[in-house]
Amino acid sequence: MADTNNGGMWTVLGVIIIGTFITILNSSLINIALPKMMAIFGVSLDSIQWVVTAYTIALGAVIPLSGYLSDLLGAKKLYLGSLIVFTLGSLLCGMAWSNSSMIAFRVIQGIGGGIIGPVGNAIIFRTVPPEKRGIAMGLYGVAAMAAPAIGPTLGGYLIANLSWRMLFYISVPFGILGVMVGSLLLQEFPKKSPGNFDLIGFITSTIGLVCIFYVLGKWTSIDWREMEYPLLLALGVFSLILFIVNELMHPTPLLDLRLFKLYDFSAWSVVMCFLSMAMIAVPYLVPIFLQNIMGYSAMQTGMLLFPSAIATAIMMPISGKIFDRWGYRAVMIPGLFLFVAVSYPLSFLNTDTSAGTINLLLIIRGMAMGLVASPATTMAMNSVSKAMINQASALMNITRQVASTVSIALITTILQHRIALNSATISDQLSVTNPVTTDAVRALQGVYFQGGLSASDANGVAISTLAGLVQKQAYVDAIDYIFLLMMLVMAVLFVCIVFIDLPKYVRTRLQELHNKKEAVY
Incomplete structure (x- = not known):
């Protein structure tokens, strides 16, 4: 009560x-x-x-x-x-x-x-x-x-x-x-x-989630030629399949997956998963960009990220108040629009981007995050009866945990793939036969030679410096690519939120038409 x-x-x-x-x-x-x-x-x-x-x-x-x-x-x-x-x-x-x-x-x-x-x-x-x-x-x-x-x-x-x-x-x-x-x-x-305690559900969920989380945690460093990881992944997937089958058949399941039969609960759970994916990109990638590319310390990075978190904290109670009065559309639609709008300039971050510009973009994103972070969870939980709140909360939390873990593994995989691809592309363009490459090496060699290095040492350091610049640019382009992908995810989510009630409306109208036909006959 x-x-x-x-x-x-x-x-x-x-x-x-x-x-x-x-x-x-x-x-x-x-x-x-x-x-x-x-x-x-x-x-x-x-x-x-x-x-x-x-x-x-x-x-x-x-x-x-x-x-x-x-x-x-x-x-x-x-x-x-x-x-x-x-x-x-x-x-x-x-x-x-x-x-x-x-x-x-x-x-x-x-x-x-x-x-x-x-x-x-x-x-x-x-x-x-x-x-x-x-x-x-x-x-x-x-x-x-x-x-x-x-x-x-x-x-x-x-x-x-x-x-x-x-x-x-x-x-x-x-x-x-x-x-x-x-x-x-x-x-x-x-x-x-x-x-009765669902022992089979507990055993299969524990084995499945432990294996999946372990493999995802090491995803980017896995050598798939080693049998350990494919076997663990297969065991995890198989255990989760058994878990799902058991939960749907058990009279008192550990996690009542039948809650997903409720349209609102399942629809908003999906929304929450995609929000988790898009939201996790910035706190995961921006520190990498600031520290590995821009040379910021951990303390400087934390101070730069802090205002955006304050913006989120300010907006969340405001979002909740608006949600209570006017419903989810009043906060989700402007919030997602703001997310899409700020994700586009974030996809053009480079080494020349000033700290002030980054701060401004992150603050705007923080405001958007404050608008959209809670309504999906609230809508999903509001769709279940009081008797099922404990089950719904457990299901929402494990769904969010899985979505976050998968998102980090996916983002890291895309990041590494794009870095390798970008490095190869840039390296091909900067071949030894390319006059731009030779001019750059010659200019750098001159700087190091004037700094006191021998001609051969200056040439080696110049080539090494150019290679480092190539790797750094490949890193930046990969991060920008992921921000662009996240913008597309949020754009799709924006459209989905606009039409999220359409299936219920269509089903209701069809039921009304069916009832009218039955009344006629």
Whole structure:
């Protein structure tokens, strides 16, 4: 039953925001700590990547369980329990003495973090009445945007001035606060008998998601001649097929895939997946562009990205208010239009683009993101009954997690392919017989020769410099190409949103015509 008391509603939202904030903040901090942990633990890049992979795998394994456990234990107990587990995992990660211990403690973190998201969403939708869910999800989204925005800057400061261990310890007081406030103020919802535990569903989903997430996490570095990865991929796909078949036949499935029979739920889930793909491109690619191409430090990159996150945080509550009053079209259509409009100039980024221009484009994109980030989730969740909210939240979260993981793997694959293609194309144009190439080498050779190098050394450095410029230009062109693809994705999504209710309208009209014919006869 929705809590219509405003004070209670916003208090509940505040407790959920705490859990969301620390889980997302932790994910945005971890990559900054990896180089330091490599040095401290004395391990290779492949070994330290397991610190990230272990968390992702644990996350994917427990999300499908969240709906069942919420029905069994109650949403309040499960949420507070998962927050305790995550906080304990954070404390242990800060105390880790080796890479192996860090990986084990990250699994504990992932188990807690994987439950916090879907159960928190379900609590919001069971507490907040439908007419206020837009603004509630907008405020909830502020935490989701603020955490990755401050993560790089905060992480850089903590490592430089304190210790990499503080990246984990910083979550502990917030976690304790969330547990204390939540235990006092969160209300428990009536429990629902979940029925017999779907053991086959749990086993097949765990094997499938773990294999798929593991392979996708290593996608760009995989040597497909090694049998390990094709076998894991095949096992993952086969397990997920068995999972789908089992869920459709089981009387009390772990994840009720029959929710996808609801047109609104399935349509908005698809919209959410494509939004995830388009949204993830900028936070993934822009730091690469700024640091690898423009030579910015991690701190400078974080400061440049920060205003766009502020723009998103400002727009999300506004978007929620508009959504509650005028519906999804009032925010999704202008938001997607703005997304398409700003993606076009982003596809022309180059080494001459000023920081001010990049900042302006990212702020506009941040405003667009603030408009479109929450409505798809809200529309999907609004389409299900209260009794199915736990299941719907679990299904939405695992769908979003899979979409994000696939998107990163896809974007990275396209990026590497385009870099190789662009490098070959530019290199062909800059052959030794091309006078432009010889003039460029000669000019660079002259600069290095005047700098004190011998003629032969100057020639070698000049050729090396030109090769580096070719690689850098290939990188820039590849990033621009992906931004152009994302613009096309958002343009298609814009058209889909305009006509998203058309199938329902056509079906209703056909049913009316059918009823009229039956009335005549």
